[in-house]
Amino acid sequence: MNVDALADAKQVARREALARRKAAHSTDRGAGAGRLSELLAGHRGVPLSGYMPIRSEIDPRPAMAEASAYGPVAIPVIEGPGLPLHFALWEPEMPLVEGPFGACIPAEPQYVTPEILIVPLVAFTRAGARLGYGGGFYDRTLAKLRGEGAVLAIGFAYAAQEAEALPHDPNDQPLDLIVTETEVISPA
Ligand SMILES: Nc1nc2c(c(=O)[nH]1)N(C=O)[C@@H](CNc1ccc(C(=O)N[C@@H](CCC(=O)O)C(=O)O)cc1)CN2
Numbered sequence: 778m779n780v781d782a783l784a785d786a787k788q789v790a791r792r793e794a795l796a797r798r799k800a801a802h803s804t805d806r807g808a809g810a811g812r813l814s815e816l817l818a819g820h821r822g823v824p825l826s827g828y829m830p831i832r833s834e835i836d837p838r839p840a841m842a843e844a845s846a847y848g849p850v851a852i853p854v855i856e857g858p859g860l861p862l863h864f865a866l867w868e869p870e871m872p873l874v875e876g877p878f879g880a881c882i883p884a885e886p887q888y889v890t891p892e893i894l895i896v897p898l899v900a901f902t903r904a905g906a907r908l909g910y911g912g913g914f915y916d917r918t919l920a921k922l923r924g925e926g927a928v929l930a931i932g933f934a935y936a937a938q939e940a941e942a943l944p945h946d947p948n949d950q951p952l953d954l955i956v957t958e959t960e961v962i963s964p965a
């Protein structure tokens with residue numbers, strides 16, 4: 778597939794998955810964060826990044842709050858287009874300001890390097906493929922962190938965001954695990 782056709786295929790997959798995510802969000806009872814907490818309990822004290830949910834993203838904050846009692850928890854900060862994300866320490870109830878694209882960031886960021894990343898997404902496959910909003914931010918960030926040491930990338934999503942297959946390119950970074958409100962998926 779050429780570059781334009783690939784970008785178009787990603788846009789179509791995004792649009793379809795976002796419609797399913799919105800429907801799942803409207804009936805969400807919070808079961809996903811409980812499952813995420815159980816998984817994270819096996820990694821206590823390891824520096825972790827979560828995210829501040831935007832739009833209809835599944836909310837990881839209850840699991841982040843629990844993890845913050847045992848070790849550092851951070852949230853992503855965009856440094857600029859084409860750059861990897863940085864991660865700033867987060868605690869429940871801390872003062873936040875609105876960052877680029879509407880995701881909140883700490884008012885006074887203190888940067889850390891996470892070893893476990895809870896990764897927001899638009900669509901995923903059981904094989905560990907991920908589609909985001911199209912900025913390439915997590916792809917660049919995971920490529921950099923994986924070049925520096927061991928990282929665990931945990932996709933967090935509604936089960937309805939699963940796709941049979943997704944258009945992919947060489948820059949796409951795979952997920953090591955996927956947690957949904959119904960299961961934990963370990964890509965083969
Ligand atoms: N909660 C949350 N925080 C996050 C992310 C995320 O996906 N979720 N990010 C993960 O990277 C970064 C924000 N990245 C984003 C990049 C693009 C768009 C966005 O809205 N893009 C446009 C169109 C993009 C395109 O050209 O296709 C859009 O969707 O309308 C949103 C967030 C950092 N923080």
Ligand SMILES: Nc1ncnc2c1ncn2[C@@H]1O[C@H](COP(=O)(O)OP(=O)(O)OP(=O)(O)O)[C@@H](O)[C@H]1O
Pocket residue numbers: 787907908909910911912913914915916917920946948949
């Ligand atoms: N490691 C990288 N180096 C350079 N460019 C990259 C890298 N990773 C991704 N890109 C570029 O970023 C752009 C967006 O990528 P893609 O559509 O896969 O983003 P996404 O995974 O949906 O978004 P995000 O990771 O921000 O949630 C593409 O043009 C892609 O080639």
